[in-house]
Amino acid sequence: MRGMKTALRKPPVLKGRLVTLRALDPGADAAEWHAEMRDPDLWRWTDDRQPLSVADTRKQLQAWADNPDLVVWAIVDNASNRMVGTVRVQPRKDGDRVIIADQTNQIARSVWRKGHHKEACQLVFDWAFKTAEAEEIRTKAWAPNDNAWRSMEALGFKRLREAHYMNESVGVPMPMRMYVLTKKAWMEEKKATYKR
Numbered sequence: 080m081r082g083m084k085t086a087l088r089k090p091p092v093l094k095g096r097l098v099t100l101r102a103l104d105p106g107a108d109a110a111e112w113h114a115e116m117r118d119p120d121l122w123r124w125t126d127d128r129q130p131l132s133v134a135d136t137r138k139q140l141q142a143w144a145d146n147p148d149l150v151v152w153a154i155v156d157n158a159s160n161r162m163v164g165t166v167r168v169q170p171r172k173d174g175d176r177v178i179i180a181d182q183t184n185q186i187a188r189s190v191w192r193k194g195h196h197k198e199a200c201q202l203v204f205d206w207a208f209k210t211a212e213a214e215e216i217r218t219k220a221w222a223p224n225d226n227a228w229r230s231m232e233a234l235g236f237k238r239l240r241e242a243h244y245m246n247e248s249v250g251v252p253m254p255m256r257m258y259v260l261t262k263k264a265w266m267e268e269k270k271a272t273y274k275r
């Protein structure tokens with residue numbers, strides 16, 4: 080997001096009930112995060128290469144933090160102060176509009192479906208639509224990554240289309256699902272949640 084980059088690149092602290100999102104600290108986070116993410120299944124359906132050592136994990140976290148196209152947070156569990164996830168978003172100008180061109184999340188298996196991911200996403204969506212003034216958030220998932228696309232749909236993302244792409248990690252083409260969440264849909268979803 081050239082030009083607007085400086086203002087929005089720095090990830091602000093986002094505080095929730097279960098989790099707090101803060102900037103990555105690659106040197107301090109690497110050992111704990113590497114131990115959490117040792118299982119190859121956690122990397123199977125992502126386009127990231129699995130780091131095989133703590134030093135590799137530190138390099139990967141540093142590369143994400145240094146990438147001028149990304150805003151990256153660590154997700155910290157409030158109760159234990161443990162790092163339980165990462166969120167990467169890609170804000171970009173699309174003509175006159177700001178959009179989040181991609182969002183990639185990782186959550187420690189020990190807290191899958193316990194509300195940490197859901198709350199982290201809600202904090203990021205509020206940041207994207209209010210602070211970054213984005214009109215929409217786009218994301219994608221390989222069709223066999225059930226957890227990812229089901230979670231996106233549960234959060235309000237609408238499926239735009241599905242198309243076959245080469246999955247470089249697996250070595251065969253497979254269906255990829257593209258999603259969008261518009262600001263309007265998110266505001267309506269929030270209104271409905273508060274009324275319930």
Ligand SMILES: CC(C)(COP(=O)(O)OP(=O)(O)OC[C@H]1O[C@@H](n2cnc3c(N)ncnc32)[C@H](O)[C@@H]1OP(=O)(O)O)[C@@H](O)C(=O)NCCC(=O)NCCS
Pocket residue numbers: 120121122124125183184185186187190191192193194195196197219220221224225226227229230231233234
């Ligand atoms: C994808 C990922 C971030 C999802 O996080 P999660 O904590 O497992 O899931 P969520 O809490 O967001 O799920 C929200 C809702 O989605 C639905 N859902 C998620 N996974 C589901 C599954 N396997 N089956 C049915 N419904 C599911 C449920 O409605 C769930 O709400 P509930 O738990 O209250 O029933 C996590 O599984 C992960 O880190 N996977 C490895 C990395 C990865 O593949 N990242 C995505 C790259 S595109």
